[in-house]
Every structure is written in structure tokens, then in C-alpha cells.
Amino acid sequence: MYLTKEEEKILKGEGGEVMERLFRLLVRLGDIYGADKMIPVGSVQVAGVSYKSIGDPGTEFLEDMASKGAKVKVLTYLNPAGMDLENWERLGFPKDFAKNQLRIMNAFKSMGIVITSTCTPYLAGNLPRFREHIAWSESSAVSFSNSVIGARTNREGGPSALAAAICGRTPNYGLHLWEKRQPTIKINVDAELEFNSDFGALGYFVGKQVKNKIPYFTGINNANTDQLKGLGAAMAASGAVALYHLEGLTPEADLVEKDGLEEINVSKRELDETYEKLSSGKNPDIVILGCPHASLREISTLADKLKGKHLKKPIWICTSRVMKEAADRMDFTEIIEKAGGHIVADTCMVVSPIEQMGYKTTGVNSGKAANYLPSFCKQEVVFANINKLIEVQL
Amino acid sequence: MKGRMISPGKTEGVAIVSEEPIGFYGGIDSKTGIVIEKGHPLEGKCVTGKILVFPCGKGSTVGSYVIYGLKKNGVAPKGIVNKETETIVATGVILAGIPCVDQIDIEKIQDGDTVLLDADNGSVEIK
Numbered sequence: 001m002y003l004t005k006e007e008e009k010i011l012k013g014e015g016g017e018v019m020e021r022l023f024r025l026l027v028r029l030g031d032i033y034g035a036d037k038m039i040p041v042g043s044v045q046v047a048g049v050s051y052k053s054i055g056d057p058g059t060e061f062l063e064d065m066a067s068k069g070a071k072v073k074v075l076t077y078l079n080p081a082g083m084d085l086e087n088w089e090r091l092g093f094p095k096d097f098a099k100n101q102l103r104i105m106n107a108f109k110s111m112g113i114v115i116t117s118t119c120t121p122y123l124a125g126n127l128p129r130f131r132e133h134i135a136w137s138e139s140s141a142v143s144f145s146n147s148v149i150g151a152r153t154n155r156e157g158g159p160s161a162l163a164a165a166i167c168g169r170t171p172n173y174g175l176h177l178w179e180k181r182q183p184t185i186k187i188n189v190d191a192e193l194e195f196n197s198d199f200g201a202l203g204y205f206v207g208k209q210v211k212n213k214i215p216y217f218t219g220i221n222n223a224n225t226d227q228l229k230g231l232g233a234a235m236a237a238s239g240a241v242a243l244y245h246l247e248g249l250t251p252e253a254d255l256v257e258k259d260g261l262e263e264i265n266v267s268k269r270e271l272d273e274t275y276e277k278l279s280s281g282k283n284p285d286i287v288i289l290g291c292p293h294a295s296l297r298e299i300s301t302l303a304d305k306l307k308g309k310h311l312k313k314p315i316w317i318c319t320s321r322v323m324k325e326a327a328d329r330m331d332f333t334e335i336i337e338k339a340g341g342h343i344v345a346d347t348c349m350v351v352s353p354i355e356q357m358g359y360k361t362t363g364v365n366s367g368k369a370a371n372y373l374p375s376f377c378k379q380e381v382v383f384a385n386i387n388k389l390i391e392v393q394l
Numbered sequence: 395m396k397g398r399m400i401s402p403g404k405t406e407g408v409a410i411v412s413e414e415p416i417g418f419y420g421g422i423d424s425k426t427g428i429v430i431e432k433g434h435p436l437e438g439k440c441v442t443g444k445i446l447v448f449p450c451g452k453g454s455t456v457g458s459y460v461i462y463g464l465k466k467n468g469v470a471p472k473g474i475v476n477k478e479t480e481t482i483v484a485t486g487v488i489l490a491g492i493p494c495v496d497q498i499d500i501e502k503i504q505d506g507d508t509v510l511l512d513a514d515n516g517s518v519e520i521k
Contacts, residue, residue, distance in 0.1 A: 055459075157459075372420050372454075
């Protein structure tokens with residue numbers, strides 16, 4: 001791989017020990033994947049934030065870098081933390097967990113990383129442009145930025161994203177290259193998609209089938225950005241899909257080569273089977289929405305549906321702090337709280353320790369959450385659309 | 395068999411083979427090395443001290459930290475052999491210092507085979 005004079009100097013340790021170590025990781029990855037050079041990145045999003053996901057080894061790794069004075073070079077946002085960073089006590093997050101989570105946040109902050117904690121950075125002030133090279137890591141954010149925005153990022157591991165932030169560069173390979181962004185399988189959808197959960201079911205089914213391929217969808221006539229984020233999130237969780245194209249709706253769909261691809265047909269039957277397969281439980285102790293983090297539109301929808309109602313069992317909606325502030329102003333928070341629900345910011349059900357908080361069965365409308373909750377939070381899952389989920393909590 | 399070095403090192407051990415991809419985050423417990431993903435072919439099995447053979451990674455990008463955590467907690471596999479190692483696994487094995495080779499025809503490796511993994515030369519030998 002070609003390295004500039006400045007980059008050679010980093011390898012000689014002139015940018016400090018941490019930068020040298022992290023740059024070596026990037027060079028190694030570049031060599032493995034055949035990168036010709038390093039390219040500057042416009043922004044970074046770092047995963048591996050919750051104490052639950054990274055544990056003591058990850059925490060010590062981050063504190064070590066922070067203590068050696070590592071600083072990021074570009075706008076860098078964070079993935080969700082393991083708890084609401086302001087209201088953790090009131091929401092019942094365990095104290096010792098909180099202590100460790102705050103250690104992690106401090107380490108990130110001292111490196112100059114914006115401690116936003118969201119899987120939807122594009123809704124919270126970190127919005128790349130079409131064709132901009134970035135290094136993002138949360139799998140649904142990677143999918144959204146590649147597919148819906150047309151920015152260019154590989155699926156970075158938490159540490160490789162951090163390395164890109166501190167070095168301001170990433171190796172030029174994979175999805176940074178136009179020829180690697182071409183679809184490798186065609187998905188023909190013949191089903192009405194009405195609820196956001198329908199997109200989650202479709203994504204879960206397709207991700208399982210295609211693994212790490214690049215799907216090109218036909219037959220979806222309309223979808224808003226909430227639905228696209230749900231579709232991409234589910235495909236990235238059940239498979240390793242980092243980029244998809246959707247005929248007529250995503251920016252690169254008209255530009256890519258789609259002749260002669262293997263095809264898969266998806267009908268209502270496959271979606272119904274997916275709903276059934278993802279529902280292992282019956283009566284949710286709690287319903288958690290907002291995976292990926294809810295947009296203001298999703299919060300206002302929930303507020304509309306809960307207005308004047310009284311929940312017997314709780315509903316949470318997870319979102320970024322930025323969306324929560326807007327929801328506070330619009331009284332959505334008050335309406336949801338009055339009904340017995342909560343808007344939970346900075347975290348989500350997948351990375352928070354809900355199993356330690358006494359919940360055994362969780363209702364979700366997200367294909368991604370339904371994929372992860374059984375193993376990571378030891379939950380039985382009820383996967384359904386928002387109306388059904390509200391109904392069972394009343 | 396000849397493949398590509400992802401992370402250097404030389405080791406020998408018993409193969410544990412998964413035909414399905416592995417998502418380390420939510421897939422393997424970093425404290426015990428036991429596969430916890432529901433319905434995964436390796437569910438309930440322990441990867442500690444084995445040569446872990448699987449086609450490719452999947453799922454969450456936090457997987458790199460789980461691999462690093464497995465090593466720090468002393469329950470990591472001795473080595474990893476893939477058909478195709480993607481960035482998440484590559485980052486994890488490089489940071490953790492676990493020997494890893496990809497571009498290997500993993501169908502030829504059976505569960506329980508003794509495998510010599512020489513990542514420095516990108517080779518895998520079934521004994």
C-alpha cells in the first residue's frame with residue numbers, strides 16, 4: 001500500500017504511541033483487503049460503548065488510550081451506551097453498572113469524541129453527504145449511510161473506527177470503491193408493507209438468506225426513512241448486509257449494474273413466517289420501541305396512540321438525546337409519561353442490562369431487536385406491529 | 395491448504411467447525427467462551443483453546459471487542475480459520491493477537507480434526 005511521507009512518520013511513532021499502534025492496525029487491514037492507499041474520512045461513528053458489550057477488557061483498552069492523550073481528528077460520534085446517561089437512576093439501571101458506564105464515557109470524551117450515544121447519528125447532527133468517505137461502525141448506521149445516503153463506509157469494528165478517528169484516515173478498499181458497491185443478488189418483493197415492523201420482518205428474512213451479499217430490491221414502491229432504517233438494521237443483524245439498493249428509492253439504485261443477478265422472491269407468506277419465528281414469547285413484561293433509535297416521527301406516532309390511555313405494563317421508546325429534547329418541547333414526553341411509558345435516551349434494549357432489571361419477555365417492532373434480545377438479554381420476544389404491542393400493554 | 399494471513403502466529407489444536415457464520419456480539423460469551431446464540435449449530439459449545447473454523451463473521455460490529463475480551467479473559471480460541479474474514483473479525487484477532495487465516499476451503503475440515511495453523515505462512519494443515 002502506498003503511504004504518504006506523513007503517514008510513514010506516524011508509523012515511526014512521530015504522532016505518539018497510541019496513533020502508531022492504531023495506524024498499524026489500519027495498515028494491516030489495508031494490506032489484507034488490498035487497499036492501494038489511505039483516504040481521509042469526513043466523520044466517524046464508534047461502536048463498542050456499552051459496558052455490557054465491551055466489559056472490563058474494552059474499558060481498560062479505552063482508558064489506556066485516553067490516558068496517553070489520544071485525540072480524534074474528525075467529527076466522531078458514539079453508539080448507544082448501556083443506560084440513559086441522565087435518568088439512569090430513575091429508570092432502575094443498576095448502580096455498579098452505571099459507575100463503569102460513566103468511566104467509558106469519560107474516556108471517550110477526553111479523546112474529543114462527542115458523547116452523543118446514538119445508532120442514528122444522521123438524525124443527531126452527524127450527516128455525511130453522497131459519496132463522502134466515512135468510517136462508521138454500528139451496523140444499522142453503516143447500512144443507512146451507505147444505502148440511503150450513498151456515503152461510503154465499510155463495516156468498521158469498534159477499534160478500527162476508533163483508529164480511523166484518531167488517524168483521520170481509513171484504508172481504501174471494499175465499499176469505498178464503486179465497483180464493490182454493485183448488487184450481488186436481486187430481491188423481488190411481492191407483499192404489502194404497511195407497518196415499520198413489516199420492513200423489519202423483510203430485513204430479517206433477507207439478511208438470513210443473503211448473509212453478506214449486496215441486495216437490490218424491486219417491488220417496494222414507497223418507504224420512509226424510518227422504514228429504511230428498520231429494513232437495513234434487520235438485514236445487518238440477521239446477516240452482514242452493509243449496503244442495499246432499492247429500485248427508485250435509494251440514490252445509487254439507478255447507477256449500479258443489475259443484470260444477470262441471482263433472484264429471490266419474497267411474498268407475504270415469508271413475512272408471516274418470519275413474524276411467527278421471531279415471536280418466542282406470549283405476554284410482554286415490557287414493550288421497547290426505537291431500535292434503531294426512534295426518529296421524532298416515531299415518537300410523535302407513539303404519543304398520538306398513547307394520548308389519554310393508561311398502560312398496565314410499561315412501554316419504552318429509545319432515542320437519541322437530540323430527539324428527546326424535541327419530544328420534550330412538543331410535550332410528547334409528557335403524554336407518554338402520563339400514560340405510563342418512558343422516552344429513554346442514549347441507550348437501547350439491546351445494549352442495556354434489561355435482564356438484570358427483572359424483565360423476561362420483551363415486545364418489539366424491530367427485526368434487529370428481535371434478532372438480538374434472546375441471546376444478549378435472555379429475553380423471550382413478542383415481535384409485532386406497534387398497534388398490537390400497545391394493545392397488549394393496556 | 396494455502397490461504398491468506400489475517401493475523402500472525404503459529405498454533406495447533408482441535409477444530410470446532412461451524413457451517414454457519416458467527417456473530418461474536420451476542421453469539422459468544424466473552425467470559426466463558428461458550429456459544430450463546432439461540433439456534434446456532436454450535437450453541438452451548440465452548441470455543442476456548444480450539445481452532446475455531448467458520449465461513450465468515452456476521453452481525454454487530456462490536457464483535458471485535460468480544461474477540462479481544464475472550465483473549466483478555468483467557469477463554470479465546472487458539473486460532474481462527476475462515477472462508478472469508480471480514481473487518482470485524484480481522485480487527486478483533488489483530489488486536490487480540492490470535493492467529494487467523496482465511497481463503498481456506500473449510501468444508502475439508504471436520505469437527506474434531508487436529509489442525510496445524512501456521513498463519514505466518516497463511517497455511518492450514520489437517521493432521
